Amino acid sequence: MRKPIKIRGEAEVDIDEAYRWYVERGRWLGEAFLRELDAALESIQRNPLAYPVVLQDIRRALLWKFPYGVFYVDEPDVIVVVACFHVRRDPRGWSSRR
Numbered sequence: 001m002r003k004p005i006k007i008r009g010e011a012e013v014d015i016d017e018a019y020r021w022y023v024e025r026g027r028w029l030g031e032a033f034l035r036e037l038d039a040a041l042e043s044i045q046r047n048p049l050a051y052p053v054v055l056q057d058i059r060r061a062l063l064w065k066f067p068y069g070v071f072y073v074d075e076p077d078v079i080v081v082v083a084c085f086h087v088r089r090d091p092r093g094w095s096s097r098r
Helices: 007-024 027-044
Strands: 005-007 053-055 056-063 068-074 079-085
Touching: 005 007, 005 027, 007 027, 007 079, 027 056, 027 068, 027 079
Parallel strands: 005 079
Antiparallel strands: 053 056, 056 068, 068 079
């Protein structure tokens, strides 16, 4: 049985900002970003332990075509997405979100 995914408010803001940035460069880019994000979330849901731990109990799944990582915690009953960050940004921006 797959665990539900909960996306925290801060991660929702991250996703919205990235989506808007890509839409400004072309509507199709924004839609492609969301499709890629959905694929990553689906993969996380299928096998949450497949991705490496990057800090304490926070794991990171990288998007294939965009320079973003989905940072999440695999809890007993739910997968909690704490951030969706550009991989070149300062990790201090998301590392305190646990």
